[in-house]
Amino acid sequence: MKDLSDKSTFQHLTSIPVLVASLGYLVDMYDLFLYNIVRVPSLKSLGLADDQLVKIGIGLLLNLQMAGMLIGGIFWGILGDKKGRLSVLFGSILIYSLANICNGLVTSVQGYAILRFLAGFGLAGELGVGVTLVVEILPKSIRGYGTTLVATMGVFGALLAFSIVHFFEWRVSYFIGGGLGLMLMVLRLRVFESGIFIKLKEANTRRGDLGLLVSNKTRILKYVTCIVMGAPIWFVVGILITLAPELGKAMQLGEPVDAGKAVLFVFAAQVAGNLVSGFFSQYLQSRKKVIFIFMAGSLLFALTLLLGPIEHATEYYILCLCLGFCSGYWTLFITVAAELFGSNLRATVATTVPNFVRATIIPLSSLFIFLKGYLVDNMNADINTGTLRAALITGLITYALGMVALLYLEETFKKDMNYIEEN
Known part of the structure; x- marks a missing residue:
C-alpha cells in the first residue's frame, strides 16, 4: 500500500484508484443509458411493431438487464469483500465489455434479452466496489469529494452515449462501449488494493458473508432503507425519462418527445447536481439534509411534469433539466450506503444497494403498467389519462417511501471507515 499521508487534496483526488x-x-452509465436511447431504433430494426416497444423494450429487456444487475451486485459485492476490491474491478469490466460487443451483433429479441442480462451482470460490480475503494483510500475529510468525482464521471458516461448515438448507428455504439471497457482494463493494472481491506484480510475476519447482514435486524433495516431512499432517482430515470416518448404522447404535445434528448438534459443537469450536492454536504457536514432537499425538489418537479399544463416538448426538456439536477443526490446515496457498514461488509452493501435501486425499475415499471391497464379497463380512463395517472400514482408512492426511509437513516458524514461488523 502506498503512503498517501503527505499528498494534497488534488493529488488524492487524481490518484490512479480514484480515476x-x-x-x-463512466463506462457503466454509458451502457445503461445507451440502451435507453437506442431502445426504439434497435427494436424496430429487429422487426418489432410500435405497440411492442414498451412491452418488450421495458417489460422484458430492461427488466432482464436490471435483474442481471441485481444478481451481479450480490455476486460481485461478496467477491469484493472476500477476495478484494481489485478482483471485481477486473472481472466485472471484462464480462460487460464482451457482452456489449455481442449486443452489437444481435439478430433476435431472444438474443438481445440474454445479452442485456449478461451486460447488467457485468456492470453490477463497477459502482459499488469503485465507491468502496475510494472511501477506504481517501481521508474522511475529503471522501465526499472523491465519491462526487466518481458519480460526476458516470453522468458524463450518459452524455457520451447520447453523443455517440448521434454520430453512429446503434450497433456501432455498442461496439464502442465494449471497446472502452477493454481499454479501461489496461489502466486498472496500475491500481493498488485498499489498505483497509489488506488489514482485514490479514486479520482473517469473517467478511462478505450475507449471514452477517440478514441475521441482525438493525443491519437489515439500514440496508432496506438505503434501497428505498434511492428509489425516487430510478423513478425519474426509469419512468419519466425512459418513457418520455409515451408520456409526451399522452400529454398531446405539439411535437414528439425524443428519449435521447430527455436523457441528455437529465444527465447534463445531473453533472451540476452531483457537484452541488457533494460540495453542499461538505459545507453543511451532513449527508441527510442535502439528500432531503434534493429529493423534495425532485418530487416538486415530477408533480409539475405530470400535473402541469405542458404544451410543448421544450417544456418537457426544461423539466428534465430540473429533475436531473435534483437527482444529483445519487452520489450521496451511494456514499451513505458505503459509510453505514463495516469494512467486512462494505463492498457487499455498496455494490448490491445501488443495483437493488436500479432493479426497483422492475416493480416500478410493473406497477406503472398494471395501473395504466387498470385505469383504462376498469376506471373508464382514456389511454392518455391512464398513462399519466399511472405515472403519477407510481411516483407518489415512491417518493413517500423514500422520505420515510431517509428519516430513519443515521448521519454518516464524520463516521470512521476503519471498523468491522461483529457477529
Whole structure:
C-alpha cells in the first residue's frame, strides 16, 4: 500500500484508484443509458411493431438487464469483500465489455434479452466496489469529494452515449462501449488494493458473508432503507425519462418527445447536481439534509411534469433539466450506503444497494403498467389519462417511501471507515 499521508487534496483526488473508479462508472452509465436511447431504433430494426416497444423494450429487456444487475451486485459485492476490491474491478469490466460487443451483433429479441442480462451482470460490480475503494483510500475529510468525482464521471458516461448515438448507428455504439471497457482494463493494472481491506484480510475476519447482514435486524433495516431512499432517482430515470416518448404522447404535445434528448438534459443537469450536492454536504457536514432537499425538489418537479399544463416538448426538456439536477443526490446515496457498514461488509452493501435501486425499475415499471391497464379497463380512463395517472400514482408512492426511509437513516458524514461488523 502506498503512503498517501503527505499528498494534497488534488493529488488524492487524481490518484490512479480514484480515476479508475471514476472511469469505471463512466463506462457503466454509458451502457445503461445507451440502451435507453437506442431502445426504439434497435427494436424496430429487429422487426418489432410500435405497440411492442414498451412491452418488450421495458417489460422484458430492461427488466432482464436490471435483474442481471441485481444478481451481479450480490455476486460481485461478496467477491469484493472476500477476495478484494481489485478482483471485481477486473472481472466485472471484462464480462460487460464482451457482452456489449455481442449486443452489437444481435439478430433476435431472444438474443438481445440474454445479452442485456449478461451486460447488467457485468456492470453490477463497477459502482459499488469503485465507491468502496475510494472511501477506504481517501481521508474522511475529503471522501465526499472523491465519491462526487466518481458519480460526476458516470453522468458524463450518459452524455457520451447520447453523443455517440448521434454520430453512429446503434450497433456501432455498442461496439464502442465494449471497446472502452477493454481499454479501461489496461489502466486498472496500475491500481493498488485498499489498505483497509489488506488489514482485514490479514486479520482473517469473517467478511462478505450475507449471514452477517440478514441475521441482525438493525443491519437489515439500514440496508432496506438505503434501497428505498434511492428509489425516487430510478423513478425519474426509469419512468419519466425512459418513457418520455409515451408520456409526451399522452400529454398531446405539439411535437414528439425524443428519449435521447430527455436523457441528455437529465444527465447534463445531473453533472451540476452531483457537484452541488457533494460540495453542499461538505459545507453543511451532513449527508441527510442535502439528500432531503434534493429529493423534495425532485418530487416538486415530477408533480409539475405530470400535473402541469405542458404544451410543448421544450417544456418537457426544461423539466428534465430540473429533475436531473435534483437527482444529483445519487452520489450521496451511494456514499451513505458505503459509510453505514463495516469494512467486512462494505463492498457487499455498496455494490448490491445501488443495483437493488436500479432493479426497483422492475416493480416500478410493473406497477406503472398494471395501473395504466387498470385505469383504462376498469376506471373508464382514456389511454392518455391512464398513462399519466399511472405515472403519477407510481411516483407518489415512491417518493413517500423514500422520505420515510431517509428519516430513519443515521448521519454518516464524520463516521470512521476503519471498523468491522461483529457477529
